[in-house]
Amino acid sequence: MYLCxxxxxxxxxxxxxxxxxxxxxxxxxxxxxxxxxxxxxxILERNWHCGxxxxxxxxxxxxxxxxxxxxxxxxxxxxxPEVFVDMQKQRHLIRAAMYYAKFKSVKKEIRFDIVxxxxxxxxxxxxxxxxxxxxKW
Numbered sequence: 001m002y003l004c005x006x007x008x009x010x011x012x013x014x015x016x017x018x019x020x021x022x023x024x025x026x027x028x029x030x031x032x033x034x035x036x037x038x039x040x041x042x043i044l045e046r047n048w049h050c051g052x053x054x055x056x057x058x059x060x061x062x063x064x065x066x067x068x069x070x071x072x073x074x075x076x077x078x079x080x081p082e083v084f085v086d087m088q089k090q091r092h093l094i095r096a097a098m099y100y101a102k103f104k105s106v107k108k109e110i111r112f113d114i115v116x117x118x119x120x121x122x123x124x125x126x127x128x129x130x131x132x133x134x135x136k137w
Contacts, residue, residue, distance in 0.1 A: 024119065028072025029056055031126050032115035039128070041066065050103075053096035057115075064111040067097045069132075072117040081116040082129055094135040110135075 018026070033043055036059050045058040057068035069089065071081035090112070097110050114132040118125040 024074070025070075025072050028115075028117035028119055029070050031117055031119065031124070032068065032070040032128075033057060035115065035126050035128055036066075036068070045100075048096070048100065050096055050099045053092050053099065055093060055096050055100070058100060060108065063108065065097075065101065065106050065108045066111050066113055067093055067100075068113045068115055069093055070115045070117060072119055074118070074120045076118055081118065082114045082127075082132065085114055085132070090133050090135075097135075 029046065033046065036043065036057065041059040041061055043057060043059050045055070048055045048058050055067055056070040057066075059066045059068060069085050071084055073081045073084075093112060097112070100106065101110060111131055112133050112135065114129045116125075116127040116129065
């Protein structure tokens, strides 16, 4: 687990062969996790799956269960990473959050955040967008 707030979290994977894009995604999720920990969030899950639905990070604050989508790109040449969280992805995150809340008997309000990561040799930028979208329950 990676609940210790004094240590840097590094993702450990059971699989050894990863593509460059997968490694970039893992690095982005590591940066996002570390940012959230620095802000005082408690990380409950990483890469939580329910069928074909997946949530990159599930965290909590005193007031919220936070569903976090991490978008990582090498550059913003085609647009900011958060722009690529489209309506279909939002619907999947909302459904996954509903399943998680029911499965774990969550009573807190659910919030949807995006962490946008630009990670290249030239620059590293991590942006946390709280309340990135609101579901229509």
